[in-house]
Amino acid sequence: MIQETQIRINGEKHSFRPGETILDVAGRAGVEIPTLCHDPRLKPAGACRTCLVEVEGQRKLLPACATPATTDMAVVSESERVDRHRKTLLALYATDHPSNREASERGAPDELLDMIENYRAPTDWGAMASVRANRHDDRNPYIHFEPDTCILCARCTRYCDEVEAVSAITLAGRGSETTISTVDGLSLLDTSCEMCGGCIDVCPTGAMGEKMPLTRGDKPERELEKVRSTCNFCGVGCQVDLNVDREADDGAGRIVKVTSPPTGTTTNDGNLCVKGRFAYDFVHHPDRLKVPLVRGADGEFYETSWEDALQKAAAGLQGVSERHGKNGLGFVSSSRCTVEENYLVQKLSRAVFGTNNVHQCAAT
Amino acid sequence: MTNSIGEIRDADVLFVIGSNTSEAHPIIAMEMKRAVKRGATLIVADPRAVWMTTIAEKHLQLKPGTDVWLLNAMAHVIIEEGLTDDAFIAENTEGFDAVRERVKSYTPEEAEKVTGIAADDIRFAARKYATTEKAGIYYTLGITEHTHGTDNVYALANLVLMTGHLGKPSSGMNPLRGQNNVQGANDAGATPVFYPGYQHVTDPEAQAKYEAAWGVELSPEPGLDLNVMMKEVGKSIFGLFVMGEDILLSEPNVKKLEEGMNRCEFLVLQDAFMNETARFADVIFPASVFAEKEGVFTNSERRVQRIRKAVEPPGQARADWEILTSLANACGADWSYSGADEIYDEIAKHAPSFAGISHARIDSEVHRGKTGIQWPCPTPEHPGTVYLHENGVMRGKGLFSAVDYRPSNELPDEEYGLFLSTGRTLYHYNCATQTRRESGLDEKQPENFIEIHPRDAKKRGISTDDRVEVSTRRGAVEVRAIVSRQVRPGCTWMPLHFAESRANLLTNDAGDAVTNTAEYKVCAAEVKRIAAKDSETPRFPGTYYSVTGPN
Numbered sequence: 001m002i003q004e005t006q007i008r009i010n011g012e013k014h015s016f017r018p019g020e021t022i023l024d025v026a027g028r029a030g031v032e033i034p035t036l037c038h039d040p041r042l043k044p045a046g047a048c049r050t051c052l053v054e055v056e057g058q059r060k061l062l063p064a065c066a067t068p069a070t071t072d073m074a075v076v077s078e079s080e081r082v083d084r085h086r087k088t089l090l091a092l093y094a095t096d097h098p099s100n101r102e103a104s105e106r107g108a109p110d111e112l113l114d115m116i117e118n119y120r121a122p123t124d125w126g127a128m129a130s131v132r133a134n135r136h137d138d139r140n141p142y143i144h145f146e147p148d149t150c151i152l153c154a155r156c157t158r159y160c161d162e163v164e165a166v167s168a169i170t171l172a173g174r175g176s177e178t179t180i181s182t183v184d185g186l187s188l189l190d191t192s193c194e195m196c197g198g199c200i201d202v203c204p205t206g207a208m209g210e211k212m213p214l215t216r217g218d219k220p221e222r223e224l225e226k227v228r229s230t231c232n233f234c235g236v237g238c239q240v241d242l243n244v245d246r247e248a249d250d251g252a253g254r255i256v257k258v259t260s261p262p263t264g265t266t267t268n269d270g271n272l273c274v275k276g277r278f279a280y281d282f283v284h285h286p287d288r289l290k291v292p293l294v295r296g297a298d299g300e301f302y303e304t305s306w307e308d309a310l311q312k313a314a315a316g317l318q319g320v321s322e323r324h325g326k327n328g329l330g331f332v333s334s335s336r337c338t339v340e341e342n343y344l345v346q347k348l349s350r351a352v353f354g355t356n357n358v359h360q361c362a363a364t
Numbered sequence: 365m366t367n368s369i370g371e372i373r374d375a376d377v378l379f380v381i382g383s384n385t386s387e388a389h390p391i392i393a394m395e396m397k398r399a400v401k402r403g404a405t406l407i408v409a410d411p412r413a414v415w416m417t418t419i420a421e422k423h424l425q426l427k428p429g430t431d432v433w434l435l436n437a438m439a440h441v442i443i444e445e446g447l448t449d450d451a452f453i454a455e456n457t458e459g460f461d462a463v464r465e466r467v468k469s470y471t472p473e474e475a476e477k478v479t480g481i482a483a484d485d486i487r488f489a490a491r492k493y494a495t496t497e498k499a500g501i502y503y504t505l506g507i508t509e510h511t512h513g514t515d516n517v518y519a520l521a522n523l524v525l526m527t528g529h530l531g532k533p534s535s536g537m538n539p540l541r542g543q544n545n546v547q548g549a550n551d552a553g554a555t556p557v558f559y560p561g562y563q564h565v566t567d568p569e570a571q572a573k574y575e576a577a578w579g580v581e582l583s584p585e586p587g588l589d590l591n592v593m594m595k596e597v598g599k600s601i602f603g604l605f606v607m608g609e610d611i612l613l614s615e616p617n618v619k620k621l622e623e624g625m626n627r628c629e630f631l632v633l634q635d636a637f638m639n640e641t642a643r644f645a646d647v648i649f650p651a652s653v654f655a656e657k658e659g660v661f662t663n664s665e666r667r668v669q670r671i672r673k674a675v676e677p678p679g680q681a682r683a684d685w686e687i688l689t690s691l692a693n694a695c696g697a698d699w700s701y702s703g704a705d706e707i708y709d710e711i712a713k714h715a716p717s718f719a720g721i722s723h724a725r726i727d728s729e730v731h732r733g734k735t736g737i738q739w740p741c742p743t744p745e746h747p748g749t750v751y752l753h754e755n756g757v758m759r760g761k762g763l764f765s766a767v768d769y770r771p772s773n774e775l776p777d778e779e780y781g782l783f784l785s786t787g788r789t790l791y792h793y794n795c796a797t798q799t800r801r802e803s804g805l806d807e808k809q810p811e812n813f814i815e816i817h818p819r820d821a822k823k824r825g826i827s828t829d830d831r832v833e834v835s836t837r838r839g840a841v842e843v844r845a846i847v848s849r850q851v852r853p854g855c856t857w858m859p860l861h862f863a864e865s866r867a868n869l870l871t872n873d874a875g876d877a878v879t880n881t882a883e884y885k886v887c888a889a890e891v892k893r894i895a896a897k898d899s900e901t902p903r904f905p906g907t908y909y910s911v912t913g914p915n
């Protein structure tokens with residue numbers, strides 16, 4: 001039995017289920033509370049303090065992400081006191097964070113900068129030079145870590161522990177030198193890392209970012225168009241956002257990176273694996289076939305027009321059918337192609353060539 | 365799958381058999397990890413110590429090909445200890461008595477001798493599964509790619525039926541589909557016996573329906589399935605049309621296929637890349653990849669999801685559905701499709717399971733935190749079906765099938781002393797025409813390898829990174845050795861992604877008695893050292909394979 005109880009947020013009543021936090025209820029009710037270290041996939045850490053709210057009867061502000069809702073609790077998420085706290089906190093974060101987007105958004109959009117702007121936090125409290133160790137010599141091909149933009153919210157390391165469960169990265173060092181590292185500072189390639197890229201996905205500031213777009217000098221994520229699609233590798237069918245630079249390749253468009261749709265909205269819940277997130281290079285690979293080919297009398301392939309290739313293919317298949325009967329032909333379709341294309345292959349086999357000799361490869 | 369992926373995290377028992385989930389289905393594995401963190405019991409049955417065994421409560425490390433023994437012994441325990449769901453059996457199933465009789469002789473003690481799994485572990489797994497309400501079974505090719513693959517599935521289904529683990533959330537029988545659209549290709553009728561939506565070609569009503577829809581006469585004679593078709597190439601099949609596949613890389617026993625290919629008179633290939641099969645092609649059409657076209661894929665949980673055009677295909681390449689339409693018309697047909705959405709509408713019109721699904725409907729629901737629609741979905745108002753077999757078993761009663769253990773087609777002997785199984789790894793994908801063009805993936809696993817147990821390696825003087833020759837009755841390839849406790853003594857394992865040393869030169873093309881799926885998982889092989897490793901840098905950095913066992 002689900003027990004329904006109520007909580008008040010900014011004067012309005014909302015029901016909640018046992019186990020929900022103030023943030024969960026607020027999220028459902030459309031009340032915005034800023035967060036940095038929170039991720040629905042992870043256990044609450046209550047570390048960054050951006051989500052603090054007033055709770056009636058409590059002297060201190062409480063973290064919405066880590067405080068369970070209780071019956072008749074009265075929460076205030078917008079007040080002078082909360083606002084003062086947010087401004088102070090964000091201003092402090094700003095002292096140790098690059099302020100220009102070009103520098104900070106090398107990986108992904110920087111939510112911290114957005115927040116600093118939205119809440120009009122002062123940005124003139126001086127600047128600290130970060131002394132956190134980087135791993136710029138890591139030869140792994142996919143993941144880049146920029147310590148300057150890291151706010152040590154530990155979403156990445158918690159994701160790697162709690163969701164991917166391989167614990168490849170960890171908080172290392174002490175005090176102001178704390179950084180995100182691997183055992184002995186090894187390259188991710190030499191660790192238990194499975195290159196899922198989840199650490200990139202959860203990072204709120206873009207400190208963890210994709211390496212390939214950086215080395216290629218691609219446009220930042222903000223300027224890319226997201227096209228929602230389905231991953232073309234395994235049978236899970238993860239939803240992906242193809243991030244496309246529309247102008248690239250003379251207007252043909254180019255996939256710059258692949259990101260996962262927000263957690264909670266699709267079957268894959270914001271997660272992807274190494275293939276889904278990083279293996280899109282084949283799309284723009286120079287080895288792609290670009291022109292129809294027919295084999296000449298000398299056994300070599302020659303480029304030809306679509307017209308000619310289609311005519312030759314039709315004549316060849318029809319010839320076999322005439323010489324050996326309808327069942328002298330076989331049609332192999334592919335589980336890599338779409339439902340519609342598989343439908344057309346069986347229709348071609350059955351309706352045009354009169355044979356049921358049609359099967360997809362990997363018939364399992 | 366009878367359940368949905370989202371239900372996995374709420375399961376209390378996960379029985380995973382013949383599935384290297386963390387590598388083949390990483391996202392499903394994440395859900396399983398989540399369930400285990402929550403306190404669920406994970407039981408993994410696999411000849412290899414796959415990663416999932418590191419977080420499993422029990423690893424049932426059976427000898428390859430002895431699944432039926434294990435599963436029948438589990439059934440034996442469940443019946444003997446009175447753990448069956450008798451009400452469910454009486455109401456929803458048929459044929460239980462035959463199974464009860466059959467499994468009598470499959471005692472856990474006897475099973476231990478054949479499978480190598482301790483009798484008590486079999487009892488543990490049986491009890492845990494039978495007495496937990498939210499208990500799901502998950503399996504993949506490790507179960508089906510055997511000459512007795514269908515028996516394996518029946519034996520699993522028996523367990524499900526006798527414990528009533530069906531039609532409820534987080535419990536059920538869940539084959540995890542290997543490729544992105546295996547489900548969808550079957551759904552669309554790319555099988556020799558079914559029109560779209562599993563309407564049998566021998567059913568006169570279905571035939572009449574499609575004859576009317578397509579305006580042609582159709583054949584009621586079932587076609588050849590892929591495995592038979594490949595064996596018939598050059599015998600009764602003399603022309604092939606191949607779309608998006610490299611049959612020479614992915615079919616078992618390719619040497620025989622190549623011989624047949626030489627007698628094949630005409631081959632049309634439609635693909636995005638050149639591949640091995642192209643050597644025999646007469647015409648090649650440059651096709652598109654998923655990011656260049658519209659359409660749908662259907663995932664393991666029967667969820668129909670959209671792919672959308674993000675970029676233009678290169679050069680003169682075209683979307684596959686456009687090419688197919690032009691080809692049909694060049695052959696005298698009169699197809700006119702303006703887009704993939706129209707093709708889908710035609711599928712939905714004649715196949716009741718998909719009747720309520722359309723591109724427009726899927727697109728309109730994207731922003732509501734939902735993606736795709738799970739069939740069966742008979743009307744546009746129908747919400748789709750989350751788990752099959754709710755309220756009793758679909759299509760009448762669930763049928764028990766008594767099955768017996770049959771040894772695999774080819775077992776190790778004096779000449780070929782080791783079991784060889786094949787499979788995929790996290791870093792590559794099937795024929796790998798795509799993933800092997802990905803520099804990063806190649807860095808992690810640059811070349812083919814074979815895992816061999818330290819005991820067998822020692823006997824043959826082999827150490828890690830040595831070059832070895834792997835041979836079977838069908839052929840030989842050269843790969844690197846990885847000495848590893850991940851495999852059982854007497855067993856070896858090799859991935860099938862690498863064109864320059866094709867695992868399928870080795871594998872057995874003996875097909876399953878019912879489905880003809882080839883026996884990729886078990887054959888007899890021998891391994892011989894050719895040369896010592898040529899460098900001190902490990903060839904497979906940081907992969908799970910370079911360690912001596914699960915850590």
Ligand code: SF4
Nearest residue numbers: 160193194196197199
């Ligand atoms: S890519 Fe995945 S496995 Fe590797 S460090 Fe990041 S979260 Fe961990």
Ligand code: SF4
Nearest residue numbers: 150151153154156203
């Ligand atoms: S890298 Fe990103 S996710 Fe990780 S601690 Fe730093 S800011 Fe947080």
Ligand code: FES
Nearest residue numbers: 037046048049065
């Ligand atoms: S989001 Fe609540 S403390 Fe960080």
